[in-house]
Amino acid sequence: EVQLVESGGGLVQPGGSLRLSCAASGFPFSGYWMSWVRQAPGKGLEWVANIKQDGGEIYYVDSVKGRFTISRDNARNSLYLQMSSLRVEDTAVYYCARRVTPDSWGQGTLVTVSS
Amino acid sequence: QSVLTQPPSVSAAPGQKVTISCSGSSSNIGNNYVSWYQQLPGTAPKLLIYENNKRPSGIPDRVSGSKSGPSATLDITGLQTGDEADYYCGTWDSSLRAGVFGGGTKLTVL
Numbered sequence: 001e002v003q004l005v006e007s008g009g010g011l012v013q014p015g016g017s018l019r020l021s022c023a024a025s026g027f028p029f030s031g032y033w034m035s036w037v038r039q040a041p042g043k044g045l046e047w048v049a050n051i052k053q054d055g056g057e058i059y060y061v062d063s064v065k066g067r068f069t070i071s072r073d074n075a076r077n078s079l080y081l082q083m084s085s086l087r088v089e090d091t092a093v094y095y096c097a098r099r100v101t102p103d104s105w106g107q108g109t110l111v112t113v114s115s
Numbered sequence: 116q117s118v119l120t121q122p123p124s125v126s127a128a129p130g131q132k133v134t135i136s137c138s139g140s141s142s143n144i145g146n147n148y149v150s151w152y153q154q155l156p157g158t159a160p161k162l163l164i165y166e167n168n169k170r171p172s173g174i175p176d177r178v179s180g181s182k183s184g185p186s187a188t189l190d191i192t193g194l195q196t197g198d199e200a201d202y203y204c205g206t207w208d209s210s211l212r213a214g215v216f217g218g219g220t221k222l223t224v225l
Contacts, residue, residue, distance in 0.1 A: 035214060044117065045152075045160065045203050047214030059212050095159060100214060101150045101205050103171070105159040 002026045002104040004096045009109030016086050016113070022079040022096030022106060030054075030074035033100050036081050038092035039108075046092070049081065050100050064090075086113045118143060119204055121217035127194050128225050135189040135220045137204035143215055145185040147207045154201045154219075163202075164189065194224050 008020040020036070035050040049060045049070040058070055069082040079096055093108040120138040127133040137149065151164035162171050164180035167187065177192045187204055204217040 037214070037216075044201075044219040045154075045205070045216040047205075047216060050214065059214075061213055100207050101148065101165070102152075102160070103150070103162050103165055105161070107159050 002098065004098065004104060004106035006094065006096045006106045006109040009094065009111045011112045011114065012086055013115050014086060014088055014113055017082070017084040018086065018111060020081040020083065020094055020096075020109060020111070024077045024079065024096075024098075027098070029072075029077040032098050034072060034079045035097045035100060035102060036070060036079075037095045037097050037102065037105075038090075038111075039095070040089075040092040043092075048094070051079070083111070086111075088113050117218040118208060118211070118215040119206070119217035121202075121204060121220045123218070124221045124223065126223040126225055129194055129196065131194050132190060132192040133194060133222060135191075135202050135204075135222070137187040137189070137217050139185050139187075139206065139215075141185055142210035143185075143206050143208040144182065144187055146209060149180065149182055149187040149204055149206045151180055151187075151189045152203045152205065153198075154203065156200075160203065191222075196224050198222060199224050 003025045005023045036048040051058050051070045067085045071080045091113045095108045096106040098104040148166045152160040154160045167182040168180045179190045201219045203219050208215045
């Protein structure tokens with residue numbers, strides 16, 4: 001069974017940083033593209049970033065370019081999202097997902113950016 | 116403003132059929148596979164349809180998807196109250212080099 005478990009969310013002040021982690025199990029992690037998708041309170045889904053199996057290709061939504069960094073550690077079956085220069089509008093539940101158009105999702109971790 | 120356009124809401128009576136549309140362009144739906152997701156309140160999205168019209172195991176055959184050119188459609192027949200949820204389409208946009216989702220459609224079973 002595919003399992004994706006996010007962690008690292010919390011309350012952070014504008015301009016601050018946060019690192020999200022996603023622990024994957026139940027499938028060969030190194031064989032899949034992985035993505036981060038977020039959902040602001042009461043809003044729809046927004047794709048944030050994805051990363052190829054070997055980390056050789058990475059894409060970001062324009063609004064986070066230069067501020068967020070997606071990475072992975074295939075030896076640890078883990079996906080990461082380093083977020084810096086956080087803005088109030090980055091407040092959302094962040095989901096770890098398998099594939100570019102996801103076929104499996106984690107339960108999400110809430111990031112709140114507020115002073 | 117979402118790259119993919121969905122109606123904000125649809126409704127139908129129990130037992131009836133509902134269709135949810137998803138409109139895009141040649142750079143996204145027109146040349147890439149479409150997925151559909153169901154999101155119940157307070158939960159993570161769940162995959163309903165992948166590669167335009169394929170159902171993961173456990174998804175009933177009263178749920179179906181199709182694609183024609185730059186548009187896709189999700190059909191749900193034999194509506195049940197448990198189908199009340201938000202539904203999203205999603206795909207890859209080759210020009211933007213980004214994943215894209217529709218704005219979501221809230222399904223109400225009257």
